[in-house]
Amino acid sequence: MAKELKLMKGNEAIAESAIRAGVDGYFGYPITPQSEVLEHLMIENPVEKTGMVVLQAESETASINMVYAGAACGKKVMTSSSSPGISLMQEGLSYIAGAELPAVVVNVVRGGPGLGTIQPSQADYFQTTKGGGHGDYRLITLAPASVQEMYDFVQLAFDLAFKYRNPAIILSDGMIGQVMEKVVIDDYKPRWTDEYIAKTFPWAAVGKPASRNHNIITSLELDSAKQEQININIQKKYKVCEEKEVRYEMINCEDAEYLFVAYGSSARICQKTIELARAEGIKVGLFRPITLWPFPSKQLKEAAKNVKGILSVEMNAGQMIEDVKLATECRVKAEHFGRYGGMIPDPNEILVALKKQIM
Amino acid sequence: MTEEIIIAGFGGQGVLSMGKILAYSGVMQDKEVSWMPSYGPEMRGGTSNVTVIISDERISSPRINQFDTAIILNQQSMDKFLNTVKPGGLLIYDPNGITEHPTRKDINIYQVPASEEAAKIGIMKLFNMIVLGGFLKIKPIVKPEFIRKGLEKSLPERHHHLIPENEKAIETGKNILKPINVL
Known part of the structure; x- marks a missing residue:
C-alpha cells in the first residue's frame, strides 16, 4: 500500500502511529487535552488489525506500572496522559529508568500547577528534562511541533527507547494535540514475534531457557557499590545519547x-x-x-x-x-x-x- | 495564497464541522491546511470557534490573532472577533440574534441570513453549509469539486446520501449574500 494522506488531530496521529508502528500495548486513562489518544485507539480497536492491546487502566499509576511490566517482557508498550496524570506516573518512570527498560510516554501538557487548566502549556519542561521522579535518570524527550511530527515521533521514540533501554517521552501540549493538519501515514508494521524478542533482547523476561540464568528485572540494589556501578553504566549510556541523539x-x-x-x-x-x-x-x-x-x-x-x-x-x-x-x-x-x-x-x-x- | 479564517458561534451550530469541511476540501486541492478548535470550557456549552488556515505554503502558526476572514454566528463572537479582522479583510455574519451590527468601514462586510433560510428549507442542520456558501461566493479559495470531496471525506459514509442537499445549501448561501460594506 502506498503512503496515505489524512487530516488528523495531533492526538489521533499519536494513536494511529502507535497501531501502525507495531506497538504491542497501550495502557492509559482519559484526561483532557489528550483523551483522543485513547478514544482513537478504542475506535480503531487494533487488536483486530495487529493484535495490539488497548486497555483503559483504573488510574495513571496503574497505567505506568502496566507499561513497566510489558517493557520487562521486551514488548513495545506505551501510555499517554496530561500533566496531572504524568505527575502520578513519576514513580513508575523512575523505576523503569532504574530497571533500564524501554517505554514510550506521551504528555499532552496542560496548564498547572495542580489540576490547573485544560488549555495548552509548556510548564512541564523541568519535570520532563530534569527528573520528575527520584534518582539520577533522564528521559529522552522529543518535542513535536506539528501533527506529522506527533505521528513520526512515536516510531522514533520507540527506536530510541529500545536503543538506550530507557523511557522516551513525547512532550506535546494541548495545541499540537488538538490541531488538525495533514499527515502522511505508513502501512501497518507487524508486531515483533516472541522469537524475535527472545533473540534480540537477551535482558527481556521471556521465560528461562536452560542455557542461561534467570533475567532479573528490578530497580532495587541494596549493595551500594553495585548500585553505584549501575549508576555509572546508566550515565555512560546517557553520555552516548547526548553525543548521538541531539535533534534540532x-x-x-x-x-x-x-x-x-x-x-x-x-x-x-x-x-x-x-x-x-x-x-x-x-x-x-x-x-x-x-x-x-x-x-x-x-x-x-x-x-x-x-x-x-x-x-x-x-x-x-x-x-x-x-x-x-x-x-x-x-x-x-x-x-x-x-x-x-x-x-x-x-x-x-x-x-x-x-x-x-x-x- | 494564504487565507486565515476564524469561524465562531454557538456550540451545536456546526462551526467545527464547517471548518473541517473547508479544511478537508483544501487537502483535496493539495493545499496546506490547519484546523485549530477551541476545545476549552466553551465546547462544554456556550460559544465555540475554530481557526482554519488554507495556504499554498507551509503554515507557520495554527493559532493566530488576526484574520483575513471572520465568519460570525452570534453576538458574543461578534464582540470577541470583530476587531481581529485585518484591515481590508472580510466579515460575514448571520444577522439572526445580532443586536449590535458591525460598523467598521475598513473591512468588507456581508450578511448571510442562513438561519432564516435553513428554517425556510426546514432543515436547520444545513445552516452551516449555507454560511459556507456565502463565504465561498466572496472567496472561492477551494473549487466546488474539491468541496464535494471534502464533504465525502469529513462526513461518515452513512450520511453520504445527504451530500447533494449540502451542495444545494452551499449554492443557496451564494445567492442570499447581502453586501453591507464593500470596499
Missing part, C-alpha cells in the same frame, strides 16, 4: 541578528512572529530544539555566536531559558518571554517582547 531545526537563521529559541507550539507561533518581524526588516530566526533532552547545547552555542540576543519563548514562567543560558554560557544576552496557565502567546506580543527585552 533552524529556521531563517542564515542572516539572523536575533534568535528565538522555542519548541513545540511556541516554535510554531514564533514562525508567525518571524513573518511579522521580517516584514518590518527585523532579522530574526528560530532555533528549535527537537530533543529537549539531550538538549542541543553545542549547536545552540554555535548558532548564538553571530546574534545580538536571544529570546526564549515558552508557555511557562521560564524553564528552558536555564538550558539556553547554560548552552550559551551567558555570552549572549538571553531573556525569557512566556505566557502561562493555559494562555497562548500571540505572534504580535512575542514581537513586542523581542523589541522590548532584546533589541
Whole structure:
C-alpha cells in the first residue's frame, strides 16, 4: 500500500502511529487535552488489525506500572496522559529508568500547577528534562511541533527507547494535540514475534531457557557499590545519547541578528512572529530544539555566536531559558518571554517582547 | 495564497464541522491546511470557534490573532472577533440574534441570513453549509469539486446520501449574500 494522506488531530496521529508502528500495548486513562489518544485507539480497536492491546487502566499509576511490566517482557508498550496524570506516573518512570527498560510516554501538557487548566502549556519542561521522579535518570524527550511530527515521533521514540533501554517521552501540549493538519501515514508494521524478542533482547523476561540464568528485572540494589556501578553504566549510556541523539531545526537563521529559541507550539507561533518581524526588516530566526533532552547545547552555542540576543519563548514562567543560558554560557544576552496557565502567546506580543527585552 | 479564517458561534451550530469541511476540501486541492478548535470550557456549552488556515505554503502558526476572514454566528463572537479582522479583510455574519451590527468601514462586510433560510428549507442542520456558501461566493479559495470531496471525506459514509442537499445549501448561501460594506 502506498503512503496515505489524512487530516488528523495531533492526538489521533499519536494513536494511529502507535497501531501502525507495531506497538504491542497501550495502557492509559482519559484526561483532557489528550483523551483522543485513547478514544482513537478504542475506535480503531487494533487488536483486530495487529493484535495490539488497548486497555483503559483504573488510574495513571496503574497505567505506568502496566507499561513497566510489558517493557520487562521486551514488548513495545506505551501510555499517554496530561500533566496531572504524568505527575502520578513519576514513580513508575523512575523505576523503569532504574530497571533500564524501554517505554514510550506521551504528555499532552496542560496548564498547572495542580489540576490547573485544560488549555495548552509548556510548564512541564523541568519535570520532563530534569527528573520528575527520584534518582539520577533522564528521559529522552522529543518535542513535536506539528501533527506529522506527533505521528513520526512515536516510531522514533520507540527506536530510541529500545536503543538506550530507557523511557522516551513525547512532550506535546494541548495545541499540537488538538490541531488538525495533514499527515502522511505508513502501512501497518507487524508486531515483533516472541522469537524475535527472545533473540534480540537477551535482558527481556521471556521465560528461562536452560542455557542461561534467570533475567532479573528490578530497580532495587541494596549493595551500594553495585548500585553505584549501575549508576555509572546508566550515565555512560546517557553520555552516548547526548553525543548521538541531539535533534534540532533552524529556521531563517542564515542572516539572523536575533534568535528565538522555542519548541513545540511556541516554535510554531514564533514562525508567525518571524513573518511579522521580517516584514518590518527585523532579522530574526528560530532555533528549535527537537530533543529537549539531550538538549542541543553545542549547536545552540554555535548558532548564538553571530546574534545580538536571544529570546526564549515558552508557555511557562521560564524553564528552558536555564538550558539556553547554560548552552550559551551567558555570552549572549538571553531573556525569557512566556505566557502561562493555559494562555497562548500571540505572534504580535512575542514581537513586542523581542523589541522590548532584546533589541 | 494564504487565507486565515476564524469561524465562531454557538456550540451545536456546526462551526467545527464547517471548518473541517473547508479544511478537508483544501487537502483535496493539495493545499496546506490547519484546523485549530477551541476545545476549552466553551465546547462544554456556550460559544465555540475554530481557526482554519488554507495556504499554498507551509503554515507557520495554527493559532493566530488576526484574520483575513471572520465568519460570525452570534453576538458574543461578534464582540470577541470583530476587531481581529485585518484591515481590508472580510466579515460575514448571520444577522439572526445580532443586536449590535458591525460598523467598521475598513473591512468588507456581508450578511448571510442562513438561519432564516435553513428554517425556510426546514432543515436547520444545513445552516452551516449555507454560511459556507456565502463565504465561498466572496472567496472561492477551494473549487466546488474539491468541496464535494471534502464533504465525502469529513462526513461518515452513512450520511453520504445527504451530500447533494449540502451542495444545494452551499449554492443557496451564494445567492442570499447581502453586501453591507464593500470596499
